[in-house]
Amino acid sequence: MFYFKLAFDSLRKNKESYLPFLLASTAAIAMNFLLQLLIYAPGVKDLMMADVVRLLLVLGQVVIGLLSLVILIYSYSFLRKGKQKEFGLYSILGMTKKDLLKISFIQQLLTFIISLIAGLLSGFVFAKGMILLLMKLIHGASFKMTLATPALVFTILFFAAAFLVLTIVDATAVYRSKTVDLMKADKKVAQQPKNRWLLFLLGLVALFIGYGLSLTVPTPVKAVKQFFVAALLIIEATYLLFMAASTLILKGLQKRERYYYQSQHFISVSNMLFRMKQNAVGLASITLLATMTLVVALTTASMFFGKANLTQDMFPRNTIVTTQTQKLSAKSIQSAADKTKVHVSKLYSTETSAAFYATINQKGSLTATVPNDSTSLREVRLMDEENYQKLTGTTLHLKDKEVLVYQGAGKNKSDSKILAKKKLTLNQETYTVKDTVSTLKNYPKASNSIYPNLIIVTANGQAYQDLTKAYATTQSIANSDDTDSSEARQSTTRQQFFFNLTGQNSRQDDFLGELTKQTDDNLNIQEKSIVAKLSNALYGGFFFIGILFSLSFILATGLMIYYKQISEGKADQAQFEILQKVGMSTKEIKKTIRSQIVWLFGLPIAVSVAHLGFAFPMIQKLLLAFAIPMSQAVYLIMALTILAMVLIYFIIYKITSRTYFKQVTNWQD
Amino acid sequence: MTQLNVTHLKKQYKSKRSSQKVLALKDVDFQVEDGEFIAIMGESGSGKSTLLNCIATLDKPTAGHILLNGEDLANLKDKDLAAFRRDHIGFVFQNFNLLDTLTVKDNIYLPLVLSKNTTEKEEKLANLAKQLGIEELLEKYPYELSGGQQQRVAIGRALITKPELLLCDEPTGALDSKNAADILNLFGDCHQAGQTILMVTHSSLSASHAGRVLFIKDGVVFHQIYRGEKSEQEMLVAINDAMTNLLGGQS
Numbered sequence: 050m051f052y053f054k055l056a057f058d059s060l061r062k063n064k065e066s067y068l069p070f071l072l073a074s075t076a077a078i079a080m081n082f083l084l085q086l087l088i089y090a091p092g093v094k095d096l097m098m099a100d101v102v103r104l105l106l107v108l109g110q111v112v113i114g115l116l117s118l119v120i121l122i123y124s125y126s127f128l129r130k131g132k133q134k135e136f137g138l139y140s141i142l143g144m145t146k147k148d149l150l151k152i153s154f155i156q157q158l159l160t161f162i163i164s165l166i167a168g169l170l171s172g173f174v175f176a177k178g179m180i181l182l183l184m185k186l187i188h189g190a191s192f193k194m195t196l197a198t199p200a201l202v203f204t205i206l207f208f209a210a211a212f213l214v215l216t217i218v219d220a221t222a223v224y225r226s227k228t229v230d231l232m233k234a235d236k237k238v239a240q241q242p243k244n245r246w247l248l249f250l251l252g253l254v255a256l257f258i259g260y261g262l263s264l265t266v267p268t269p270v271k272a273v274k275q276f277f278v279a280a281l282l283i284i285e286a287t288y289l290l291f292m293a294a295s296t297l298i299l300k301g302l303q304k305r306e307r308y309y310y311q312s313q314h315f316i317s318v319s320n321m322l323f324r325m326k327q328n329a330v331g332l333a334s335i336t337l338l339a340t341m342t343l344v345v346a347l348t349t350a351s352m353f354f355g356k357a358n359l360t361q362d363m364f365p366r367n368t369i370v371t372t373q374t375q376k377l378s379a380k381s382i383q384s385a386a387d388k389t390k391v392h393v394s395k396l397y398s399t400e401t402s403a404a405f406y407a408t409i410n411q412k413g414s415l416t417a418t419v420p421n422d423s424t425s426l427r428e429v430r431l432m433d434e435e436n437y438q439k440l441t442g443t444t445l446h447l448k449d450k451e452v453l454v455y456q457g458a459g460k461n462k463s464d465s466k467i468l469a470k471k472k473l474t475l476n477q478e479t480y481t482v483k484d485t486v487s488t489l490k491n492y493p494k495a496s497n498s499i500y501p502n503l504i505i506v507t508a509n510g511q512a513y514q515d516l517t518k519a520y521a522t523t524q525s526i527a528n529s530d531d532t533d534s535s536e537a538r539q540s541t542t543r544q545q546f547f548f549n550l551t552g553q554n555s556r557q558d559d560f561l562g563e564l565t566k567q568t569d570d571n572l573n574i575q576e577k578s579i580v581a582k583l584s585n586a587l588y589g590g591f592f593f594i595g596i597l598f599s600l601s602f603i604l605a606t607g608l609m610i611y612y613k614q615i616s617e618g619k620a621d622q623a624q625f626e627i628l629q630k631v632g633m634s635t636k637e638i639k640k641t642i643r644s645q646i647v648w649l650f651g652l653p654i655a656v657s658v659a660h661l662g663f664a665f666p667m668i669q670k671l672l673l674a675f676a677i678p679m680s681q682a683v684y685l686i687m688a689l690t691i692l693a694m695v696l697i698y699f700i701i702y703k704i705t706s707r708t709y710f711k712q713v714t715n716w717q718d
Numbered sequence: 719m720t721q722l723n724v725t726h727l728k729k730q731y732k733s734k735r736s737s738q739k740v741l742a743l744k745d746v747d748f749q750v751e752d753g754e755f756i757a758i759m760g761e762s763g764s765g766k767s768t769l770l771n772c773i774a775t776l777d778k779p780t781a782g783h784i785l786l787n788g789e790d791l792a793n794l795k796d797k798d799l800a801a802f803r804r805d806h807i808g809f810v811f812q813n814f815n816l817l818d819t820l821t822v823k824d825n826i827y828l829p830l831v832l833s834k835n836t837t838e839k840e841e842k843l844a845n846l847a848k849q850l851g852i853e854e855l856l857e858k859y860p861y862e863l864s865g866g867q868q869q870r871v872a873i874g875r876a877l878i879t880k881p882e883l884l885l886c887d888e889p890t891g892a893l894d895s896k897n898a899a900d901i902l903n904l905f906g907d908c909h910q911a912g913q914t915i916l917m918v919t920h921s922s923l924s925a926s927h928a929g930r931v932l933f934i935k936d937g938v939v940f941h942q943i944y945r946g947e948k949s950e951q952e953m954l955v956a957i958n959d960a961m962t963n964l965l966g967g968q969s
Contacts (some may be wrong), residue, residue: 320819631828
């Protein structure tokens with residue numbers, strides 16, 4: 050009981066640093082428990098795309114689990130400093146190391162139990178809300194959630210292990226230390242920061258290359274490949290520049306006497322100089338976490354909000370049937386529908402050549418090739434005038450060496466420029482481009498291909514045949530809407546039927562089975578409802594994980610800033626006491642403190658917004674790789690994300706600066 | 719001319735934990751003439767630091783008056799206190815209290831910068847630095863200096879505004895005897911140049927450099943010794959005798 054009292058007293062005395070730790074561990078437990086509950090929730094299991102969603106949740110669990118560990122260890126390291134001094138006193142008073150260990154163990158146990166209970170409770174309550182959100186996002190039907198035993202067991206064991214690690218770290222520290230060391234105040238002498246031009250230059254170069262890569266990335270495929278390089282460069286640049294540039298700038302300010310020797314700049318500048326040296330790494334980490342939050346939030350939100358348009362654009366009717374066998378017709382589909390008692394309406398069809406890949410050069414010459422990551426690679430189809438007329442109702446009157454070009458999904462400026470010259474070289478012959486259009490009525494606007502789509506409309510008959518022979522038969526395209534049989538490979542004509550299918554589910558299956566039989570298994574069926582469900586599950590899941598990640602990142606960042614301020618408050622207290630004695634008023638002191646905190650909070654936000662701005666083109670291309678075009682909505686999402694982050698930061702800032710003020714200005718009692 | 723006039727000063731503290739009041743200063747009365755060098759002596763807890771804080775406007779007396787050049791400190795508004803401190807009073811502390819983030823030069827400039835009076839700061843600094851023997855140290859940082867050097871810098875900071883009154887709180891408490899003697903001689907020089915100095919100490923040796931020594935006990939001025947024509951050695955003997963009496967009276 051005696052040890053318990055000592056342990057409890059020590060917790061109470063250090064509550065300024067213990068409360069945030071309790072909060073951090075509670076939040077970490079809650080977050081992990083929440084994810085576990087969702088993974089085991091019957092509502093999630095019953096989802097149509099349960100596997101996809103659960104996989105995403107498990108991935109989220111891994112990241113959040115690791116992040117929780119980092120947060121725990123980080124915030125615990127601040128606790129230990131205060132605790133060690135107390136233990137030093139106990140040990141001078143005659144306690145053995147065994148007694149100290151006992152106290153330490155009781156403290157750990159207390160913290161663990163408190164945060165476990167609080168975390169599990171809040172996690173459960175929070176999960177109730179989050180499953181509503183998750184189901185809304187992925188259009189699930191059941192909101193059922195149970196207190197699953199495996200979820201509970203996993204969370205408890207995971208954090209018991211984490212706390213055990215902390216206890217062991219603590220115990221070894223107590224065991225190794227000498228009493229005198231325990232008592233010693235952790236006063237480190239700060240060294241004068243030096244200018245580091247080399248680091249500064251390296252950082253600047255990394256920043257330019259990183260930003261440059263993002264700004265100039267030409268295609269989605271390149272974006273996927275270069276993203277990590279660019280990200281690594283920008284991470285490196287952030288660390289180097291925070292370390293070197295801050296010192297250079299502040300030292301430069303110190304040299305400008307007119308500016309420096311003013312009461313409002315004098316203390317701030319010289320303080321920041323020392324502070325930036327100690328905090329450069331921390332601030333850079335905070336900046337990167339904030340950037341990550343913004344990027345994750347922006348990407349997942351864009352995916353989520355872009356997906357509705359995507360399905361809409363991919364499906365002019367609710368069902369698309371594609372075949373290269375020439376065995377289907379409007380008539381045969383209608384009779385199959387009658388036979389299986391389903392209703393087919395608004396049916397229409399079109400014919401194009403099979404798709405082929407080709408590169409287009411500046412002179413407008415099209416060369417067939419195999420898929421590669423060249424920026425000039427296009428996915429091309431040929432269409433004759435008759436089919437164009439059937440689709441759009443417009444007559445073109447194309448001559449033999451005339452074409453019309455449709456720029457579909459992935460439309461880009463360089464193609465437009467080439468086409469504006471009105472000349473294309475196809476199969477070594479020059480064609481005149483009669484017109485270039487970016488809409489093709491009744492043809493799907495979006496595709497799930499990551500290469501820009503082109504459709505070349507030619508005159509009927511021989512002109513079409515010649516080009517098809519030259520391009521579409523030279524390569525076999527294993528595209529999503531083509532099948533693998535050798536017969537299909539030889540066929541160069543692709544038929545697509547668009548119609549709305551209604552009727553009982555089982556009968557719809559019968560109907561589609563019938564069509565498949567008729568085409569000897571050579572049929573590709575795309576159903577809007579299935580694609581919508583899949584993209585709902587995928588992008589809704591992504592968005593949900595994105596929200597959870599953003600929350601955890603912001604929490605981690607907030608804690609880092611809080612602890613930074615608190616740990617520096619002690620040192621700063623002495624300094625501001627001196628300043629008060631030599632004649633600085635409380636008002637001036639408050640102003641100085643405020644400007645410093647504003648800088649420490651504002652800088653990471655400002656830099657991360659700049660990072661986001663430069664990363665924007667690359668994110669745009671990345672989203673295209675997921676077949677999601679950037680819409681106007683993305684700018685709104687970006688603005689909202691930044692706004693939300695600034696708001697949350699402002700709250701953390703308010704709490705932090707209040708505690709810091711209290712700590713720094715309480716020298717008179 | 720009387721520079722500092724302390725009359726019937728009383729200071730009562732309410733301790734945080736209990737409602738019991740602690741009487742730090744009961745009834746303190748003394749005057750400081752222009753250009754005097756006064757030491758205030760007393761045991762720990764005698765109230766000498768409280769007295770210094772009251773004069774420095776860091777603390778407010780419960781009753782009584784402190785007049786600096788005829789101006790009652792009690793009439794100063796809270797927001798003017800800081801300005802008053804930096805314009806009229808110089809402060810030297812036991813543990814120097816220099817800012818580690820500023821160079822020696824900037825530490826000394828600090829009061830000038832705070833009072834937005836940075837014209838001719840270079841000349842002022844050059845004169846002081848020569849007088850204090852810190853010309854070589856101006857670009858260094860406080861943590862690179864020895865204790866004695868740091869205290870010189872602190873004195874420089876206190877004197878650069880040419881304050882009417884220099885308050886010293888155990889200025890040699892953290893120094894070895896060689897450095898302590900140097901600092902005390904420095905005070906002697908300042909005194910010769912006409913600077914009024916009020917020093918709180920419990921070291922008889924330090925006090926022996928002063929022109930007058932006040933003894934505080936239980937919150938009142940218990941005794942005082944004028945130096946008159948005494949040498950430092952004789953003054954030291956006199957102070958020690960007085961201290962013995964002081965303690966004898968206690969037992």
